[in-house]
Amino acid sequence: MFRKGLLLLTIILMSSIAGLLFYILIIFLGDYVIDEKKLVMNATTVLKDEDGNELASLFIENRELVSIKDIPEHVQEAFIAIEDARFYKHPGIDLKAIARAIYKDLISGSKVQGGSTITQQLAKNIFLSHEKTWLRKTKEVVIALNLERAYTKKKLLEFYLNNIYFGHGAYGIQAAAELYFNKDVSDLSVIEGALLAALPKAPSHYSPIKNYEDAFERRNLVLAKMEREDYLDPGEAVRLQGKTINLDIKKVRNDTAMQSYIDLVLNEAEDKYHLTNEEIARGGYTIVVPMKKELQEVSYDYFQESTHFPGVDEEVEGALVLLNRHTGGVLAVQGGRNYVPKGLNRVNVKRQPGSTFKPIVVYSPALEEFPFHPYSILVDRKLSYDGYRPKNYNDVYDIQITMYDALLKSGNASAVWLLNEMGIDKGKEYAEKFGIQLSREDSLALALGGISTGVTPLQMAKAYSAFANAGEMVSPYFITAIYDSEGKVLHKREVKKTKVVSKQTAWYMTKMLEGVIQSGTGRYGNYEGTLAGKTGSTQNPNKDYTTKDAWFVGYTPKIVGALWMGYDKTSSEQYLTGGGNFPTVLFKKIISDVQRDEEVNFIRPLGVKDLEPPVRLPKVDDLKANLSFSSFGFLSVNLTWTPSEDERVIYNIYEVKNQKQQLIGTVIGNGSFHVSDVPIFGSIKYYVIPKNPQTMLEGKTSNEAIISFFKD
Secondary structure (H helix, E strand, O other): OHHHHHHHHHHHHHHHHHHHHHHHHHHHHHHHHOOHHHHHOOEOEEEEEOOOOEEEEEOOOEOOOOOHHHOOHHHHHHHHHHHOOOOOOOOOOOHHHHHHHHHHHHHHOOOOOOOOOHHHHHHHHHHOOOOOOHHHHHHHHHHHHHHHHHOOHHHHHHHHHHHOEOOOOEEOHHHHHHHHHOOOHHHOOHHHHHHHHHOOOOOOOOOOOOOHHHHHHHHHHHHHHHHHOOOOOHHHHHHHHOOOOOOOOOOOOHHHOOHHHHHHHHHHHHHHHOOOHHHHHHHOOEEEEOOOHHHHHHHHHHHOOHHHOOEOOOOOEEEEEEEEOOOOEEEEEEOOOOOOOOOOOHHHOOEOOHHHHHHHHHHHHHHHHOOOOOOOEEEEOOOOEOOEOOOOOOOOOOEEEEHHHHHHHOOHHHHHHHHHHHOHHHHHHHHHHOOOOOOOOOOHHHHHOOOOOOEOHHHHHHHHHHHHOOOEEEOOEOOOEEEOOOOOEEEEOOOOEEEOOOHHHHHHHHHHHHHHHHHOOOOOOOOOOOOEEEEEEEEOOOOOOOEEEEEEEEEOOOEEEEEEEEOOOOOOOOOEOOOOHHHHHHHHHHHHHHOOOOOOOOOOOOOOOOOOOOOOOOOOOOOEEEEEEOOOOOEEEEEEOOOOOOOOOEEEEEEEEOOEEEEEEEEEOOOEEEEOOOOOEOEEEEEEEEEOOOOOOEOOOOOOEEEEOEOO
């Protein structure tokens, strides 16, 4: 009995000593782990252009510190209710929550349940990584206990509310209040405080900007928790839960003209080089980007001017991407007119491309693999393809039309006819070559850009780079190189090109797309340099005679770009009132302001056949016939008319005699023809029909010139 008592006493004594030693260890570790120097060891990352000019600085947090006294009690209560209801009762760790977490972890066989207090979250965010391991959790507990020893509860809550991330680049409660509600934290209402308290668990997922419904449900959960903890009475909680989320997003300022570009740089750093946003902001890197600052700022300024966007209200949006034609480096990008940091970047949002898709899936394969030439004749009639009846936008048809003119006029009937002749699978094959995946369900409508998944402006700019680069497509990129804090190269981008079509096809497409700008659907607006491109638009299914998407995709000898306009969600109430001419005009304005292009014209690759300008047949309406006598006394007729300035035009001369007509001669580029040995009895008619040497098709018949003699 004595031995058992002694053993028990020994165990109690050793446990007490161990507990004392553990407590001393906690105190010792606390003096180390909460060293304030750890809070200031972040290094700023610098973005530079390829000429070495500094463009922007990236730091860890967009934060404005506020005192707990400036944060309303109801806002504090919202965070406590959802994050740590027993905050004012525990010493830094909540044993009940830990026990519950351990139980659930044991049941699942892995680390899945949290149980962290606000103090523990603060410890983790400042001093530790976010991995879920028992060692990290132990360190977290040690730090939390020591934080509670060093600071009051109110001070810890102040640290916490100033530290946490609220999404879209906003760190701390003050920055979040300004971002989402455009107000000071001291002016936040109960319902606004509840929304902000809903965000820290998963800022991106619960962002009301990106996911309204999830944000709404999470906010209402916070309100329910506040009611459960007696911060709200049941009636008030129910009333507030029924209210919608009303945001007042802080307007983008002029100094944020580069924000949509910076976000895409950060995305590429994480996706391609595995550097998280936090590592970039803390690491002191130098990131070289292909941006042209002047182009980025000019495009941003134009995007703020509503006159360039044909919407029914101020919510009409747009997206722009401009690439270096040779390398694929992104020179400028606008992810929206009112772009919010880390928000919806519309250069990566898929839209219906309209007629900008025709060069990719119709005309390129026709030139590349089939016996078609830019001046080959296509059928331009309203036809039915198993019930699908495409029609031209003006419901006017030429019956026969050249490929060149079909592209110039953006004809729909001829494009669908040509794709049907080649086969739908061929169009899909070429879409894939150009880097665009189509659905199995996509049919003939893809000739007009009617595809299931849509395409992004970035994809369209990439695709058109193949035409600009003699058939080789470049891959867009936002990062040229990354250097560490000591100047060592970590990553360097290599230019990647993919052969898509032959040089000949690319040159033919370039010449035809130049024609679109000179006298086709892309003729609107002014640009003095060399430009090739295509317009596009899609119909609004919710309202007749209105537009859903408007596009321009084109290139100069140096730049390839795509510009889209429309609404994030088109409806019968929100739609475009104009088509592809609006993005065409804006595109030309942007590049006109900054493009100083030394390459005046596109350079034809060696060994490639050139494409002559199209022959335009004149209307001959002044044909005249004059009698004359030859030197031997015979009568003759001199026919004259005003010829076209284009000396390539062929003129067929026809004679009608005794109700019979026959071709009596042909001249090229001339406006006269001599008919000899004309009989002196009866009446003779003459007319001229111009003929196109490129297509061998005749134009309209001229007026008749009549010669009358004595009847026999």
